[in-house]
Amino acid sequence: MISPAIIEQVRQTADVLEVVSDFVSLKKRGSNWIACCPFHQEKTPSFAVSPAKGIYKCFGCGKAGDPISFVMEIESLTYPEAIRFLAKKYHIDIPEEEEQTDEARQAQNERESLMIVLGFAARYYQETLKNHEEGRSIGLSYFRERGFTEATLEAFDLGYSLEAWSAFTDAALKKGYQLELLEKAGLTIRKDENKRYDRFRGRVIFPIHNVSGKVIAFGARILRTDPSKPGGAQPKYLNSPETEVYNKSKVLYGLYQAKQAIRQHDVCYLVEGYTDVISMHQAGVSNAVASSGTSLTEEQIRLISRYTQNITVLYDGDPAGIKASLRGIDMILEAGLNVRVVNFPNGDDPDSYLRRVGNAAFKEYLQKSTVDFITFKASLLAADTHDPFRKAEVIREMVESITRIHDPIKRSVLFRQVSNMLEVEEDALLAESNRIRLQQARKESDRAESQPEFTSAEGGLPESFLPTETREASTPHNTLQYEVESGERELLRLLMGWGNVLFEDGYPAGDHLLEMLADADFTHPVHQKIRQEYAELRNQTQVPDAAFYTQHSDGEIQKLAIHLLVRKEELSDGWWERFKIAIPSETEPKTLLHLMETSVLRYKTSVIRFMTHDVNEKILEAQKSGDVDTELQLMSMHIELKKVERALATSRGNVVIR
Known part of the structure; x- marks a missing residue:
C-alpha cells in the first residue's frame, strides 16, 4: 500500500523525542530523556528516550523501538497505520495512487476498516446536526441551549442521529460499507437477515476520540422519551459497545x-x-x-x-x-x-x-x-465521629488510603495531619499502617514464590531471547546455555555498536571480530542471523553502523539491538572535567580490540564448559548402561575439552584447577 521510499522518508523524518513527547511528559537527564513508562505501571521512571540514537527503551518492562514502533504500541496501530499517522504529523504526502482504493479498503484488516467506518459515522452525524432539518431543530437547539458555541461543536465533533430506524445504516450501505463491518463497529444492530436498525436514533452524539484524535466510539443522549417513537422507551444515555478499537x-x-x-x-x-x-x-x-x-x-x-x-x-x-x-x-x-x-x-x-x-x-x-484528599475524606466522615467505634473505622479508612502512598515522606506528613485533625496518637496511626503494609508484603511474597525460579540478569531482555527451558527452571544445563547466549549477545553488542570502527590496518572492527569467531557458530538463531547478515553486507562492501540495527526492519533484531546498545546509566561527558579521571572509550581502537579479544575468549570458554557438561552427562548414562566403549570415547572427549579450556584460561590469564 505504501512505497518503500515513503516509508524510508517517514523513518528519516520522524523525531523520536517529538513523537514520544506527544504521549508522555519527558524530563531531561544527561543525554537522554526519562519518564514513567506508558506501557506498565511504575513509581520510578525507567523509560528512556535517546534522541541521538533515535530510539526509546523501558528498563522495567523491556519495551523498545523507534518512533514507528512506539506509535504502533501506544495507539495499537498496524504498521501501515503508524506510517500514515507519522506521515500526517510531518506533512509527508502519500501519493494518491498509493491511497486506499475501494478494492484495497475491502482487503484491509478489521481494525483499519473499523477506524474508517467510525470516521464516516462521525462525519455523517456532524452533517446531520448542521444540515438536516431535524438535526438543526432538535440536536443543534439542544447544544445551543447549553451554550455550546460553533467552535466547541467543531472541537468535539458533536453530532446528531435521526429519529429513524435505519437512516445511518442505509446511508453507510449506499456508500459501500459492509453490514458486517457496521455491526462490528457497534453502529448497527441486526436481528436477522431482513431486520436491521441503527444503534443510535434520535440522540445527540458525542464522539469519543483516542489520544491521536481518531474517533473510536460514540456516546449518545436521547432528547425525547416518547414511547410511540422508533424503539419505544430507551435509556437516557447509550454508549458504543466494546470493539476491536474501543475498550x-x-x-x-x-x-x-x-x-x-x-x-x-x-x-x-x-x-x-x-x-x-x-x-x-x-x-x-x-x-x-x-x-x-x-x-x-x-x-x-x-x-x-x-x-x-x-x-x-x-x-x-x-x-x-x-x-x-x-x-x-x-x-x-x-x-x-x-x-x-x-x-x-x-x-x-x-x-x-x-x-x-x-x-x-x-x-x-x-x-x-480545591482541598487535599485527607481534608476531603475527613470532612465527609466527620459527622460519624461522635460514635467512638465509628470514629475508629473512619481512622482506619484514612490510614488505609495513606498507606497506599509509596513515598515515605508524604506518608509521614499526612499521618501527622490526620493525627491533629482527628485527635489520635500518631504512633497508633503508624502502627496500623505497618500492620497493613506487613499484610501486603506477605501477599506479595506468596505471589513471588509462585513465579518461575529463573530471572534474567539482563533486565528487560525480550523474552523470546531466553531459552524456553531457562524460563521454566534454573538447572545447570539451562544456566550454562544461558551463559553461552549471554556471551553471544556481548559479542553482538560490540559488532552492532562498534563494528564500523576502523582499525590501523584500515579494516572495520567487525571484520576482526568475525575472524576471531571463524571456528564457532552462534547457538541462538537470531544471533546467527545477525552475524550472517553482517558477513553478507561486507561482501557487498557495506559496513553497517549502530543505526542500521536500531532501525532494522526485522522487529526481533531491532529489539535486541536496542536492548544491547542502550544503557540505563551512561557516562557523563563531563567526567574528566569534574574528576580528572580518564575512562577508556569503547570507540578507541586499542580498547575495542582488547574488549573483543577478551569477550571472544570468555565466550569460547562458556561454550567449552557447556560442551563439557553435556559430555559428563553422557558419561554417566554410558556408565549406567554398561557401554564401556562409548564411555571411553566420551572420556577422551572430556580430556580434550579440558585441554582447550586450560589453553583458553591461559590466554585470559586465569588459573584452572586440574
Whole structure:
C-alpha cells in the first residue's frame, strides 16, 4: 500500500523525542530523556528516550523501538497505520495512487476498516446536526441551549442521529460499507437477515476520540422519551459497545482535546460526564477529562500519568458521586499520583454549577474549594465521629488510603495531619499502617514464590531471547546455555555498536571480530542471523553502523539491538572535567580490540564448559548402561575439552584447577 521510499522518508523524518513527547511528559537527564513508562505501571521512571540514537527503551518492562514502533504500541496501530499517522504529523504526502482504493479498503484488516467506518459515522452525524432539518431543530437547539458555541461543536465533533430506524445504516450501505463491518463497529444492530436498525436514533452524539484524535466510539443522549417513537422507551444515555478499537476502561473522554493543557498546567481535572468536559473546555478550563461512563480504572490513571502527576477530582455532590470519588482517590494514590478534590454544593455537577454561576465564578470556586484528599475524606466522615467505634473505622479508612502512598515522606506528613485533625496518637496511626503494609508484603511474597525460579540478569531482555527451558527452571544445563547466549549477545553488542570502527590496518572492527569467531557458530538463531547478515553486507562492501540495527526492519533484531546498545546509566561527558579521571572509550581502537579479544575468549570458554557438561552427562548414562566403549570415547572427549579450556584460561590469564 505504501512505497518503500515513503516509508524510508517517514523513518528519516520522524523525531523520536517529538513523537514520544506527544504521549508522555519527558524530563531531561544527561543525554537522554526519562519518564514513567506508558506501557506498565511504575513509581520510578525507567523509560528512556535517546534522541541521538533515535530510539526509546523501558528498563522495567523491556519495551523498545523507534518512533514507528512506539506509535504502533501506544495507539495499537498496524504498521501501515503508524506510517500514515507519522506521515500526517510531518506533512509527508502519500501519493494518491498509493491511497486506499475501494478494492484495497475491502482487503484491509478489521481494525483499519473499523477506524474508517467510525470516521464516516462521525462525519455523517456532524452533517446531520448542521444540515438536516431535524438535526438543526432538535440536536443543534439542544447544544445551543447549553451554550455550546460553533467552535466547541467543531472541537468535539458533536453530532446528531435521526429519529429513524435505519437512516445511518442505509446511508453507510449506499456508500459501500459492509453490514458486517457496521455491526462490528457497534453502529448497527441486526436481528436477522431482513431486520436491521441503527444503534443510535434520535440522540445527540458525542464522539469519543483516542489520544491521536481518531474517533473510536460514540456516546449518545436521547432528547425525547416518547414511547410511540422508533424503539419505544430507551435509556437516557447509550454508549458504543466494546470493539476491536474501543475498550472503555482504557479511554478518557476529552483527553485528545485536553492533553496539551494538562501538560501546560501540570494538573488534570477528572469529571464524570461528557457535558462536564465540554462546558469546562468552553469556559477556558481545558485540562478536563471524563472517565467515559465507567468507574475510574488503573489504565485510565496510567493514561493521565503520561501528561501529569497531579489529578484534581471533580465529582457530583450526591452520595453516589461521593462514593465514586473515595474509590477513585485510593486508586490514584496507589498509582503514585498526587490527588486533590473539589466537591460541588447542592448536588450540582461541574456543568450545572458552571451554567448557574458563570465562567469567572466557576474558576474562582475551583481555586478556593480545591482541598487535599485527607481534608476531603475527613470532612465527609466527620459527622460519624461522635460514635467512638465509628470514629475508629473512619481512622482506619484514612490510614488505609495513606498507606497506599509509596513515598515515605508524604506518608509521614499526612499521618501527622490526620493525627491533629482527628485527635489520635500518631504512633497508633503508624502502627496500623505497618500492620497493613506487613499484610501486603506477605501477599506479595506468596505471589513471588509462585513465579518461575529463573530471572534474567539482563533486565528487560525480550523474552523470546531466553531459552524456553531457562524460563521454566534454573538447572545447570539451562544456566550454562544461558551463559553461552549471554556471551553471544556481548559479542553482538560490540559488532552492532562498534563494528564500523576502523582499525590501523584500515579494516572495520567487525571484520576482526568475525575472524576471531571463524571456528564457532552462534547457538541462538537470531544471533546467527545477525552475524550472517553482517558477513553478507561486507561482501557487498557495506559496513553497517549502530543505526542500521536500531532501525532494522526485522522487529526481533531491532529489539535486541536496542536492548544491547542502550544503557540505563551512561557516562557523563563531563567526567574528566569534574574528576580528572580518564575512562577508556569503547570507540578507541586499542580498547575495542582488547574488549573483543577478551569477550571472544570468555565466550569460547562458556561454550567449552557447556560442551563439557553435556559430555559428563553422557558419561554417566554410558556408565549406567554398561557401554564401556562409548564411555571411553566420551572420556577422551572430556580430556580434550579440558585441554582447550586450560589453553583458553591461559590466554585470559586465569588459573584452572586440574
